[in-house]
Amino acid sequence: MELSEKLRILADSAKYDVACTSSGSSRAGAPGALGSCTPAGICHSFSADGRCISLLKVLMTNCCVYDCKYCVNRRSNDLPRAAFTPRELADLTIQFYRRNYIEGLFLSSGILKSPDYTCERMIETLSILRHEYQFRGYIHSKAIPGADSRLIAALGALADRMSVNIELPSRESLALLCPDKSKTDILKPMAQIQSGIRQSSSDLVKYRHAPQFAPAGQSTQMIIGATPETDRRILTLSQSLYRKFGLKRVFFSAYIPVQSDSLLPSLDTKPPLLREHRLYQADWLLRFYGFEAEELLEEDSPDFDPLLDPKCCWALRHMEFFPIEVNTAPYEMLLRVPGVGVKSALRIAAARRAGSLDFDALKKIGVVLKRAQYFLLCRGKTVPGLRITPAGAYRAMISQKDLSLLGGGGEQLSLYPAPALTGAAALPWGKEWVH
Amino acid sequence: MIEKDSWAYEYDGSLDGLLCCVFEGFSRRERPVQIFSHQAPQMTLYPVRQIATDPERAGRVWRSLDQKISPLARDWVEQGFLCDFDGKELLIYRFLELGYQKGPAVTNMLGNPVVNQLFSQVRAIGNEAHLLKGFLRFEERSGVLIARIEPKGFVLPLLAPHFSSRFSGEAFLIHDLAHGAALLHRPGAWGIVPVEHLELAPLTSEEKEFQRMWKGYYDAIAIRERENHRCRLCHMPRRYWAHITEVSAPEPEGRPALSSRASAG
Numbered sequence: 001m002e003l004s005e006k007l008r009i010l011a012d013s014a015k016y017d018v019a020c021t022s023s024g025s026s027r028a029g030a031p032g033a034l035g036s037c038t039p040a041g042i043c044h045s046f047s048a049d050g051r052c053i054s055l056l057k058v059l060m061t062n063c064c065v066y067d068c069k070y071c072v073n074r075r076s077n078d079l080p081r082a083a084f085t086p087r088e089l090a091d092l093t094i095q096f097y098r099r100n101y102i103e104g105l106f107l108s109s110g111i112l113k114s115p116d117y118t119c120e121r122m123i124e125t126l127s128i129l130r131h132e133y134q135f136r137g138y139i140h141s142k143a144i145p146g147a148d149s150r151l152i153a154a155l156g157a158l159a160d161r162m163s164v165n166i167e168l169p170s171r172e173s174l175a176l177l178c179p180d181k182s183k184t185d186i187l188k189p190m191a192q193i194q195s196g197i198r199q200s201s202s203d204l205v206k207y208r209h210a211p212q213f214a215p216a217g218q219s220t221q222m223i224i225g226a227t228p229e230t231d232r233r234i235l236t237l238s239q240s241l242y243r244k245f246g247l248k249r250v251f252f253s254a255y256i257p258v259q260s261d262s263l264l265p266s267l268d269t270k271p272p273l274l275r276e277h278r279l280y281q282a283d284w285l286l287r288f289y290g291f292e293a294e295e296l297l298e299e300d301s302p303d304f305d306p307l308l309d310p311k312c313c314w315a316l317r318h319m320e321f322f323p324i325e326v327n328t329a330p331y332e333m334l335l336r337v338p339g340v341g342v343k344s345a346l347r348i349a350a351a352r353r354a355g356s357l358d359f360d361a362l363k364k365i366g367v368v369l370k371r372a373q374y375f376l377l378c379r380g381k382t383v384p385g386l387r388i389t390p391a392g393a394y395r396a397m398i399s400q401k402d403l404s405l406l407g408g409g410g411e412q413l414s415l416y417p418a419p420a421l422t423g424a425a426a427l428p429w430g431k432e433w434v435h
Numbered sequence: 436m437i438e439k440d441s442w443a444y445e446y447d448g449s450l451d452g453l454l455c456c457v458f459e460g461f462s463r464r465e466r467p468v469q470i471f472s473h474q475a476p477q478m479t480l481y482p483v484r485q486i487a488t489d490p491e492r493a494g495r496v497w498r499s500l501d502q503k504i505s506p507l508a509r510d511w512v513e514q515g516f517l518c519d520f521d522g523k524e525l526l527i528y529r530f531l532e533l534g535y536q537k538g539p540a541v542t543n544m545l546g547n548p549v550v551n552q553l554f555s556q557v558r559a560i561g562n563e564a565h566l567l568k569g570f571l572r573f574e575e576r577s578g579v580l581i582a583r584i585e586p587k588g589f590v591l592p593l594l595a596p597h598f599s600s601r602f603s604g605e606a607f608l609i610h611d612l613a614h615g616a617a618l619l620h621r622p623g624a625w626g627i628v629p630v631e632h633l634e635l636a637p638l639t640s641e642e643k644e645f646q647r648m649w650k651g652y653y654d655a656i657a658i659r660e661r662e663n664h665r666c667r668l669c670h671m672p673r674r675y676w677a678h679i680t681e682v683s684a685p686e687p688e689g690r691p692a693l694s695s696r697a698s699a700g
């Protein structure tokens with residue numbers, strides 16, 4: 001088979017893995033070596049679905065001995081199969097990298113023969129890159145559940161980031177849809193990676209040249225909408241993964257139907273993109289805004305509002321905290337104002353040190369007031385001429401861009417009191433697979 | 436500061452030259468009302484003072500930025516000067532007047548129109564350079580990696596450290612068609628030189644094959660069920676496409692030598 005054909009097949013099989021970030025590692029170039037990493041990562045392109053392309057994302061092979069129901073590569077699916085040799089893939093990565101197409105490699109694999117065998121081929125690929133080519137670009141590697149812990153350790157020593165996909169948000173769903181994998185299979189490598197990262201960072205404090213283990217940390221991914229878990233369950237699970245396993249990122253992947261099975265949503269369901277979007281918004285709030293999962297979704301309304309983003313939703317439920325005074329409010333409260341992001345909050349904090357701010361000054365430093373004005377006072381006053389009505393405020397909170405994800409149905413939605421969150425659950429549930 | 440009569444300053448278009456304008460204005464205690472370079476002479480109603488570039492004076496002003504204002508303000512001046520907008524010289528001048536008065540606080544005064552405008556320009560050119568670190572594409576032509584870009588702002592100095600470090604072992608050339616200049620790199624050395632016209636060797640079949648594979652990859656990686664062209668355009672605006680291998684129109688067959696032309700800048 002021609003290399004270009006292999007590449008097409010193995011990219012096609014890898015594309016449902018959502019993580020493509022190249023962030024978290026910082027490594028300058030070195031004479032005689034190729035490549036570098038920047039902490040924020042670099043997007044090299046955007047595909048027709050609008051997602052960033054940063055890494056060459058492929059499978060070592062899409063042959064698989066397992067039969068996970070939601071996965072295109074499952075044993076029982078009839079599709080063209082291919083496999084890279086470690087040499088082919090390493091050379092291709094280098095040639096793409098030299099042309100500045102990519103930041104590096106994202107390597108995953110179907111299970112060829114056994115988890116150990118699969119893992120060894122991945123290690124061989126990465127060794128060629130790191131040792132033979134002195135490649136200093138970014139490498140994200142999947143840990144193969146069920147592989148020997150020494151092999152996982154060897155992978156981690158070559159990669160910048162590692163991930164094990166948690167796949168589905170609950171043990172029951174996992175048992176139902178991936179009969180060959182258990183939650184322990186997934187959590188064991190996750191814990192091992194975490195301890196490898198800890199060990200290597202404490203060694204680095206002691207010895208300057210201690211070997212690095214996945215310096216950009218680990219991430220995971222779960223499929224949204226293949227199974228009946230609520231948003232609250234998913235978000236609390238992510239929160240505990242951040243806390244227990246020190247994950248850098250939890251990715252969500254809206255399920256795209258890949259086969260008909262009585263256990264899965266029907267083939268004509270659309271991927272729940274808005275729901276996935278809301279989960280990402282909430283995930284940001286957990287990681288950068290000091291929110292807790294339990295604050296964002298309460299037990300009696302466990303799913304997100306399709307019309308309002310999670311922060312607006314929280315703010316409208318907690319009007320007792322608002323309005324706050326821009327010139328004196330603590331930074332943590334500025335962060336909780338709808339429409340104020342981390343950058344704006346930092347700018348406000350810097351600018352108010354140079355003098356007291358009014359609304360014009362806020363606009364000048366780039367704070368968008370459309371939403372924020374309902375929650376802010378400058379020198380004790382609201383925006384001149386602003387009439388605050390619940391309906392007006394509610395309307396201002398709705399993002400037209402988000403609504404377009406609902407698929408043009410935006411206009412018929414009533415703008416008045418929030419339709420207590422039935423929307424997200426009523427959205428067509430689709431989903432997706434991956435390791 | 437006492438305002439005497441109004442002057443227009445004409446300088447040589449270099450950053451050193453602009454710093455000398457600052458030296459001149461401050462030592463004469465006058466405020467220029469217009470500053471332009473010989474390369475872009477302007478009609479003016481004001482008497483014109485020719486400002487000679489003296490590296491010694493420029494150096495004194497340069498060091499004072501760090502000491503009397505802040506390293507951040509110095510970066511803003513340096514990067515603001517790389518921008519393409521009209522009137523950047525006077526804006527930088529006004530920013531420095533304010534900076535000498537207010538000290539390091541000046542970069543926080545985002546409510547001030549001068550500070551704010553310079554800040555937005557600096558941010559914009561920083562973004563442009565950041566995007567191009569990703570969108571720039573090399574083609575290998577007779578052993579040299581060649582890229583072409585048409586940036587807003589003179590970003591080559593901002594790109595140089597990144598690409599020289601990343602591709603330290605390669606010979607490469609980045610041609611800025613919009614500003615008629617190129618960043619040249621070979622292992623151990625780099626420089627930026629004016630380039631008006633570049634004759635390029637034809638693409639080899641090997642190079643074409645890598646481009647074809649990359650395009651194939653690009654098409655395969657998109658998820659059809661999630662297609663979203665508006666989102667793609669907002670992240671990767673059209674103006675970059677002509678030089679992005681996977682979305683540009685292919686080079687026509689049978690036209691071996693491709694030349695790129697640009698006006699001197």
Ligand code: SF4
Nearest residue numbers: 064066068071074110
């Ligand atoms: S998810 Fe992984 S293990 Fe399961 S079938 Fe797909 S490729 Fe195989």
